[in-house]
Amino acid sequence: MRFTWLGHAGIRLEIGGEVLLVDPWLEGNPAFPAERRAEAIAGTTAILVTHGHGDHVGSASGLARELDIPVYGMVELMDWLSDTHGVNAMGFNKGGTVRIGEVAVTMVNAVHSSSVTLPDGGRLPAGSEAGFMIAGEGRCVYVSGDTDVMADMGVWQDLHAPEIGILCAGGHYTMDMKRAAYAASKLFRFGTVIPVHYKTFPVLEQSAEPLKAALPGVRVLDPGVMETVEL
Numbered sequence: 001m002r003f004t005w006l007g008h009a010g011i012r013l014e015i016g017g018e019v020l021l022v023d024p025w026l027e028g029n030p031a032f033p034a035e036r037r038a039e040a041i042a043g044t045t046a047i048l049v050t051h052g053h054g055d056h057v058g059s060a061s062g063l064a065r066e067l068d069i070p071v072y073g074m075v076e077l078m079d080w081l082s083d084t085h086g087v088n089a090m091g092f093n094k095g096g097t098v099r100i101g102e103v104a105v106t107m108v109n110a111v112h113s114s115s116v117t118l119p120d121g122g123r124l125p126a127g128s129e130a131g132f133m134i135a136g137e138g139r140c141v142y143v144s145g146d147t148d149v150m151a152d153m154g155v156w157q158d159l160h161a162p163e164i165g166i167l168c169a170g171g172h173y174t175m176d177m178k179r180a181a182y183a184a185s186k187l188f189r190f191g192t193v194i195p196v197h198y199k200t201f202p203v204l205e206q207s208a209e210p211l212k213a214a215l216p217g218v219r220v221l222d223p224g225v226m227e228t229v230e231l
Contacts, residue, residue, distance in 0.1 A: 001137055001231040003166070005223050006040055007031030008200045009056055011143070011166060012228075016103040016136030019043045022143055023050055025058035031200045036226050041067065046100045048134075049073035050145030051114035052080075052126025055200075061085035072098055072105065076127030080116060094130060103136040108156055110147035112174065133160045141231070142188070144168050146197065149179045153187035164231055165190040170198030170205050177205055181214035192219040192231060 004012040008031050009023045021044050026032050032040075046069055049057050057077070064071045064087040071081060071089045078091035092098050097106040112129040131145040133156065142162040156162070165184055168174035174197055175183070184193050193215060198205045208222035223229050 001139065001141075002228050003194060003221075003223070003231050004040070004228040005194075005196065005225055007225040009050075009146070009168065009197045011196065012040060012044075013134065013141065013143075015134065015141070016101060018045045018101050018103050018136070020046055020048055020100070020103070020134070021063065022048045022132070023056040023145070024060060024063055025055050027059055027062070029055070029058070029200070031225055033226060040226065045069060047071040048105065048132055048143075049077065050110065050131060050143070051112060051129040052077050052116040052124075053114065053146070054117055056146070057081075057116065061087045064088060072100070074107070074114070074127035074130055076125070077114065077116070080124070080126060094128070103134060106133040106135070106160070107131075108133055108142075109150070109152050110145045111150050112146040112148075133162060135160070139163055139231075141166065142190075146174045148175045149183040149187070151187070153183055157188050162188065163190060164192045164194070166194045166196055168197035169195035169208070169211060170200070172203045173197070177208065177210040178214065181211050184211075184215055184218065190218060192221065194221045194223070 002014040075091035078089035082089040110129040114126045114129045115123045134141045140162040141164040167180045169180035212220040
């Protein structure tokens with residue numbers, strides 16, 4: 001299993017023979033090196049989107065058309081992508097599971113908001129925000145999407161027992177490093193934690209050191225953008 005950070009909340013996850021892009025925001029992402037785009041998307045088999053904000057869904061429809069691959073996410077958002085962008089969008093909902101080859105993806109709750117920005121600057125509600133439990137190779141990865149810490153996480157530990165947590169941790173729009181550490185230590189039993197949704201803008205936290213300090217005994221990784229790590 002391999003993880004590559006695409007900057008901000010975007011990730012590339014190679015698992016169970018699949019290459020999944022989660023919340024790919026490439027064009028316009030100040031953290032993503034445009035010259036490495038071909039490398040970032042090579043071999044992608046599916047896209048997962050946690051919610052409708054542009055820094056998460058931004059490149060999904062274009063990549064889906066370019067690569068001729070499906071996008072998975074919340075029903076209302078997927079309907080909108082299908083109707084307005086003509087992509088192969090597969091909607092499901094919280095508690096539901098879809099199979100992508102040998103990989104099972106279960107949608108779980110998040111506490112945030114979700115809307116899409118229209119060409120005229122208006123906003124359209126886009127269903128509800130979510131996270132994903134991604135199971136393959138006999139292991140489970142939790143991708144939090146944008147969220148605050150919540151008691152639901154303890155239930156998911158019991159149901160899914162994820163050993164890897166990819167957690168938003170930048171603060172301001174989501175939980176910060178302290179709150180992500182609380183989730184990781186009090187509600188989950190991760191062996192590995194990777195923070196995302198930080199560094200991109202000045203308003204966000206810039207260092208993962210507080211997370212590392214708060215999780216002794218946990219493998220906390222903070223790879224650079226387009227750095228691949230084995231999980």
